[in-house]
Amino acid sequence: MKAPALLITFALLSFGLQAQSLFQSVYTFSGVGHNPCVTEAPNGFVIATGNNPANQTRLMRTDLTGNILWQKIIPGYSAWFIKRTQDGGLIIIGNGGVMKTDSAGNMQWQNQSFIPNSITETSDGGFAAAVYNPTRLYRLNSNGDSLWSKTYPEMWFEDIVQAPDGGFAMAGWVSDTTGGNNISKGAIIKTDAAGNLLMAKTIPGNFGHSTMNRINVTTDSGFIILGSYFQMPDTTGPGGEMVLIVKTDQAGDTLWTKKLEFFSAGTNLNDIIQTPDDGYAAVFSVWYGHFPTREIEIVYFARLGTNGTLNCLQGLGNGTICDPGYPNTPRSVYFNGWGHGSRVVASPDNSLVFSSDFRSGICMNNVTGIALLKTGPDCSFIMGTTPDITASALKAHIFPNPTKGELAIKLSGNEGKIARYSLSNILGQEITPEQTVETLQDGIFHTNLSAFPKGIYLIKITSGSYTIVKKVIKN
Numbered sequence: 187m188k189a190p191a192l193l194i195t196f197a198l199l200s201f202g203l204q205a206q207s208l209f210q211s212v213y214t215f216s217g218v219g220h221n222p223c224v225t226e227a228p229n230g231f232v233i234a235t236g237n238n239p240a241n242q243t244r245l246m247r248t249d250l251t252g253n254i255l256w257q258k259i260i261p262g263y264s265a266w267f268i269k270r271t272q273d274g275g276l277i278i279i280g281n282g283g284v285m286k287t288d289s290a291g292n293m294q295w296q297n298q299s300f301i302p303n304s305i306t307e308t309s310d311g312g313f314a315a316a317v318y319n320p321t322r323l324y325r326l327n328s329n330g331d332s333l334w335s336k337t338y339p340e341m342w343f344e345d346i347v348q349a350p351d352g353g354f355a356m357a358g359w360v361s362d363t364t365g366g367n368n369i370s371k372g373a374i375i376k377t378d379a380a381g382n383l384l385m386a387k388t389i390p391g392n393f394g395h396s397t398m399n400r401i402n403v404t405t406d407s408g409f410i411i412l413g414s415y416f417q418m419p420d421t422t423g424p425g426g427e428m429v430l431i432v433k434t435d436q437a438g439d440t441l442w443t444k445k446l447e448f449f450s451a452g453t454n455l456n457d458i459i460q461t462p463d464d465g466y467a468a469v470f471s472v473w474y475g476h477f478p479t480r481e482i483e484i485v486y487f488a489r490l491g492t493n494g495t496l497n498c499l500q501g502l503g504n505g506t507i508c509d510p511g512y513p514n515t516p517r518s519v520y521f522n523g524w525g526h527g528s529r530v531v532a533s534p535d536n537s538l539v540f541s542s543d544f545r546s547g548i549c550m551n552n553v554t555g556i557a558l559l560k561t562g563p564d565c566s567f568i569m570g571t572t573p574d575i576t577a578s579a580l581k582a583h584i585f586p587n588p589t590k591g592e593l594a595i596k597l598s599g600n601e602g603k604i605a606r607y608s609l610s611n612i613l614g615q616e617i618t619p620e621q622t623v624e625t626l627q628d629g630i631f632h633t634n635l636s637a638f639p640k641g642i643y644l645i646k647i648t649s650g651s652y653t654i655v656k657k658v659i660k661n
Contacts (some may be wrong), residue, residue, distance in 0.1 A: 208537070208562055211252030214555035221266040222556040224541040225276065226531045227289075230255065233541050235556050236264030236280050243280060245291040252558050258291040267529070271307050279305055284315060286330055295330040304345040306354075314354050316343035323354065323381050336381040343375065344399045350407045350436065352379040357401035357411050360386055372396035372413045372430070374438045387438040393430065394418065399455035405464065407436040412458035412468050417447075427453050429470055433494060442494040446486075448472045457530040457540070463563070465497065466490040469530045469540050485542055487530070489565055498565035502542075536563045582647055588659035591636030597629045597649060605631065605649040611641070620646075635660045 213233075222235040230250050236243040243265040246257045265280035274289040283298035284305060302315035302324065311328040321341050325333040343356040354377045359370040371388040378384055389396065396415035404410050411432040429446040458468040471485045489497045530540040539560045561567040583596045597605060609618040617638075623631045635643065635658070643658045 208567060209251050209558075209560050210567070211248070211558045212555050213246065213254070213557075222541040222543065223266060223268045223529050224531060224539060224558060225268050225270045225529070227270060228274075231531065231539060231558065232268060232270070232276060232291075233556065233558060234265045234268035234276075234278060235541075236266055241281070243278070245276075245287075247291075248558065252560075256290070260285075260291070260293070263296075267304070269305070269307070269529075272311060277305055277307065277313065279303075284313070284326070284330065297326065297330040297332065299332060300324060300335075303343060306346050306348050308348050309352065314346060314348065316346040316356055316358075318342055318344065321358075323356075323377065325381065334381065336377075338375070338383060341373070341375055341386060342370075342397075344397065345401045347401055347403050347409075349376065350403065353377050353384065354379075354381070355401060355403075355409055355438075357398035357413065359397040360388060362388070369395050370397055372398040372415065372432075374398060374401070374409060374411060374432075374434060376438055385438055387434075387440075389413070389430070389432055389443065390440055391443060396430065398432070400458045400468075402459050404433070404460045408441070409434045409436075409438070410458055410460060410466050412455045412470065414453045414455060427472075429453055429455070429468075429472070431458065431466070431468060431488075431490065431494065433466075444490060444494045444496065446488065446496075446499070459530055459532055461489070461532050461538075461563075462534060462536045464492050466494075467530060467532065467538050469538075487538060487540070487561060487565065489563065500561070500565035500567065502559075502567070533560070537561060582656050584645070584656050584658060588661045589635060590661050591634050593633050593635060593645075593658065595631055595633065595645070595647065597631075597647070605647055607633070607645055607647045609633075609635075609638075610644045610646065617643075 222233055224231050224233050227247060230248050233246045233248065234243055241262060241264050243260040243263050244257060245260065247255045249255060263280050263282040263285065265278045267279035269277050271277050271286070275294065276287045276289070276291065278285040278287065279302055281301065283296060283301055285296045286294045288294055300315070300317055300322070303318045305313055305315040307313055312333070313326040315324040315326065317324065319342070321338045321343055322335050323338070323343070324335045327333055340361045341358060343358040345357040347355050349355045356375040358373060358375055360373045362369050362371045372393065373386050373388045375386045376384045389398065393415035394417065396413060398411045398413035400412040402410050411434065413430045413432065414427050415430050416427050426448065428448060431444040431446070433441045435441055452473050454471045456469040456471070458466060461467050466489070468488045468490070469485065485502045486499060488499045491497055530538055532538060537560055539558065542557050542559070559567060581598045585594055587593070606620050606622050608616055608620040610616045638660055640660050643660060644655050645658055646655045
């Protein structure tokens with residue numbers, strides 16, 4: 187299977203007031219999919235993205251600032267979850283079941299007998315996987331062979347971790363038919379190492395319909411859980427879906443809860459972890475509007491203190507409603523993190539790294555790339571403008587940049603001396619028609635922006651079968 191021609195977008199921005207070297211990196215390529223996921227690697231990260239029409243997974247290994255070190259295409263497999271394993275390899279979940287690779291992304295084994303929601307590595311080098319429908323717990327050895335599986339009626343698993351005692355803890359929900367009702371109740375479910383059910387404890391409080399979606403072990407052997415609940419309209423607000431963070435002890439008893447009230451039409455709960463300062467960090471998205479249009483969907487990341495105090499909450503994107511009946515409604519480029527993507531990694535410097543979709547176009551309905559973002563302990567972050575897009579077989583050097591008008595564009599690596607170019611604004615709207623130019627012997631041609639107001643412009647250059655887009659600042 188021939189891999190699609192690769193277009194990589196990369197932006198690296200520094201933030202001088204932060205010791206943590208914050209950055210935003212955006213990678214754009216043909217056949218980009220949804221739900222990217224990131225995991226830590228020695229001196230860097232590995233990103234996996236699938237869920238695309240080509241039914242393939244792209245693995246990208248980066249350094250600590252988002253520079254790509256290598257990438258690999260896995261055909262016939264669309265991934266939405268990735269995690270580093272004890273041997274330095276990767277465990278991946280996708281539409282082809284569970285896959286294990288070495289540290290370079292080379293497949294070692296694949297188990298296609300089931301597709302789990304979540305998977306966790308066990309202390310013996312094997313794995314335990316939680317399947318949502320029908321609810322089942324699978325135990326695998328280190329070679330991916332199924333050792334046993336067990337079902338759990340009237341329970342639903344969203345996420346799984348191995349508990350300190352060797353058993354398993356799942357975030358999910360149970361069915362509550364008390365008083366003739368039939369509602370979901372968010373719960374933590376615990377088994378022993380053999381999968382025997384020990385307890386299923388619902389989250390105390392008047393939360394109505396609720397689910398628990400992400401779970402991690404904390405240093406006190408307890409658990410931190412991320413979920414949601416639905417509040418009916420009343421005198422306190424219009425109602426809607428809210429985010430709920432729960433801390434429990436090792437027995438699953440709730441120590442505290444934290445409600446984040448967005449009154450949204452829906453939420454997508456991506457991840458929650460304990461941070462190096464013994465606080466907690468969550469990544470999630472909320473959306474407003476009528477499914478499936480999701481007129482607004484914005485990623486949030488939150489930092490909490492040890493006792494659940496909200497230290498900071500930051501959203502990525504704007505709040506302008508995009509009405510499909512008015513296609514020119516302005517929207518800024520923003521991150522979107524719904525589905526199984528946007529797992530979060532805590533850096534030793536107490537910053538966070540997570541990945542997400544990157545969208546553009548009318549109503550932000552075009553997934554144009556994937557993004558890697560590093561944020562500070564105070565929720566500070568860098569959100570750049572549309573960055574340069576560079577093709578591997580075509581390079582362009584533009585000078586001077588910034589410019590007061592006159593531009594020289596030097597091409598290298600192109601297939602010929604004939605090039606075509608057009609000019610767009612930062613929203614990607616073309617403001618000059620495409621023109622054909624013949625470059626000089628040294629590969630240079632010229633254009634002039636004197637007639638245009640100050641701002642940021644995109645120059646799209648095509649030569650042969652390759653295209654490159656460069657960002658230009660007009661002073």
